Amino acid sequence: MLTLTSLGGAGTVTGSKHLLTHDGKRILIDCGLFQGLKNLRELNWEPLPVEPSSIDAVVLTHAHLDHSGYLPKLVRDGFRGRIFATEATRDVAELILQDSGYLQEKDAEYANRKGFSKHKPALPLYGVRDAERALEFFSAVPFGKLVQLPGGATLMFRHAGHILGAATADIGWAGRRVTFSGDLGRYGDPVMPDPEPVSEADFIVIESTYGDRIHKPGDITEVLGAVIERTVQRGGTVVIPAFAVGRAQSLLYHLWKLKTASRLSNIPIYLDSPMAIDATDLLHAHPADHRLTPEVCGAICGIATYTRDVEGSKAITASPYPKVVISASGMATGGRVLHHLKAFAPEQKNTILFSGFQAVGTRGRAMLQGASEIKIHGQWIPVRAEVDDLTMLSAHADANDLMHWLSGFRHSPSRVFIVHGEPEAAEALRVRIDRDLGWSASVPRQDQVFDL
Template sequence: MLKFTSLGGAGTVTGSKHLLDHDGKRILIDCGLFQGLKNLRELNWQPLPIAPSSINAVVLTHAHLDHSGYLPKLVKDGFHGEIFATDATRDVAELILKDSGYLQEKDAEYANRKGFSKHKPALPLYGLHDAEHALERFSSIPFDKAVQLPAGATLMFRHAGHILGAATADIVWGGKRIIFSGDLGRYGDPVMPDPVPVPEADYIVIESTYGNRIHETGDPTEMLSSVIERTVQRGGTVVIPAFAVGRAQSLLYHLWQLKQAGRLASIPIFLDSPMAISATDLLHAHREDHRLSPEDCDTVCGLATYTRDVEGSKAITASPYPKVVISASGMATGGRILHHLKAFAPDQKNTILFSGFQAAGTRGRAMLQGAREIKIHGQWIPVKAEIADLPALSAHADSDELMRWLSGFNHAPARTFIVHGEAEAAEALRVRIGKDLGWNATVPRQDQAFDL
């Protein structure tokens, strides 16, 4: 009997962990950190309901932290199998997991030094060395080629768009074919490829980040230009919290388009994120995984002033001149962006621009919902800057695009499981799948098991 259980990413948009059991063997698809709301983040510290040592293999659809960030903890707690991912995902995961481990160590050290944590001492969930040990367990496999997994299953990756290396996972096990969407990207994205259609499935596990929303139409380059130009006119700085992998590179592309058109000519652009800089370099290493020509890739990657060291980051904050600052993290949950928010959010001439999904409980969601102050490093920071949102720049498929991908299957699956979405988004997609396709769709609860 084949069994499916969501250990995370069920009823929430973070912490994706989906388990397949068959004849005493186990495969985990994605292994993400919970982010956002405190009650979700606390789940990272709870032991998994299964022993990590009992998992035979992990399949990683892409490297974003909410899909990969628990891997060092899984290995630390006893997982000793292989982690299967595309070549680009492995490279991106090296950046993200090392950064995550390093930042957790630094955050714990900072909290202990400043004394604002209620934990004495504050400890990281895992550290840099734990991340390095997890990376030793990776096995890279190509797109569009069926490979055997240790537990007897067959795996094939197809392009999902979204970010560099992102894939849908086609797993055949116990006579059943289960398709995991991972995170699906946009159709017609200028940088990333379209999600590749999948013809057959007995069961589908699909994300629902934007399951209840349609992205606004219009030219995202023009929308970005409008925000920057009005901010510059009042002498302000545009601060963009951006996911270091995917969103930062897409923003550079649109800014390059504006520069090509002779606009924003005198406005300096800073990419203040060592990880985003390294991720941008990976576009050169994995040219087959994106749409940019070698020449355009070189130009886009050379657009911004890169800031790797802390002193350079401080100089950006201290500069009174109008500029565009792209920095991580994308939901303002950590990283250098917090220092820029402390400096620029209190001044009404500046703009904080969001360009990706903001999960519940994050500073990004709070600001989009009108919060007039946010807590950073134990201090309450006033928010007087303009808050802008450009969902047209999102790397996530919207409801129509999720339905377009589902419509590519030749036959209805026995059941579609809707995961990786907040409750309203997941339920809206469930209703739409039933109405438009006539399929049997379910929103699983965390740790709810299903026999397939």
């Protein structure tokens, strides 16, 4: 009997962990951190329902923290199998996991030094050494190649768009084919490839981040330029919380287009995120995984001032002159962007510009919903700056894109499982799949077991 259990990413848009079990063997698809609401974040500290040592392999669709960020803890707690991922995902995971361990160590140190944590002492979920240890278990898999997994299962990765290295995972096991969408990108994205079609599957596990929404139409470059220009005219700074992998590079592309159109010619652009800088360098290392020519890739990588050291970051914050600051994290849950928000959010002349999905319980979601103050490092910071949202820049497929990808299957699957979405989004996608395709679809609950 083959079973599917969602240990995370069920009824929420974070913490993706989907477990296939057959004949005593276990394969985990994605291994993400819960983010956002406190009751979700606390799940990261709870033991998994299955022993990590009993999991035979992990298949990683892409390296974003909500899909990969639990791997260091999984390994520390006893996992000793292989982690199968595309070559670019392995490289991106190295950046993301080490950064996650570093930030958790620094956040715990800061909380202990300032005394604002309820825990005495505050501890990180894991540290840099745990992240480095997890990387030792990775096995790189090329796109389009069928490889063997433990227990007689097979795996094939196909391009998913979204971010560098992102893949859909097609797993054959026990006479069944189960396709996991991971996070799908958008069709026609100028940087990332279109999601690759999959023709056959018995079961489909699909994300639903934007399952109830259609991205606003419009020229991304033009909208971005207008936000920056009006902010600069009033003497302000634009702070863009951005995911270091994917979003930061897309922003650089559109800023390069503005520069080549002789706009923003005298406005400094700062990429204040060591991880985003390294991720931008990876575009050169994996040219087959994106659409950019070597010439354009070099050009977009050269338009920003890169800031690696803390002193340089502090100098950006201290500068009174108009500028654009791109900094992680994308939902303002941590990282250097918090220091920029403390400095720039209180002044009306500035703009805080979000550029991607903001999960419930994050500072980003609170600001987009009109919060007049946000809590950072134990302090309440007033939000008087303009707050805007560049939704059309999202790297996530919207509801139409998700249906487009599903339409590539030649035959009806036995069932579609809808995961990685807030309840309203997942239910909206379920209704649309039933209405438009006539397929059976379910929204799994956490730890619910399905026989396949």
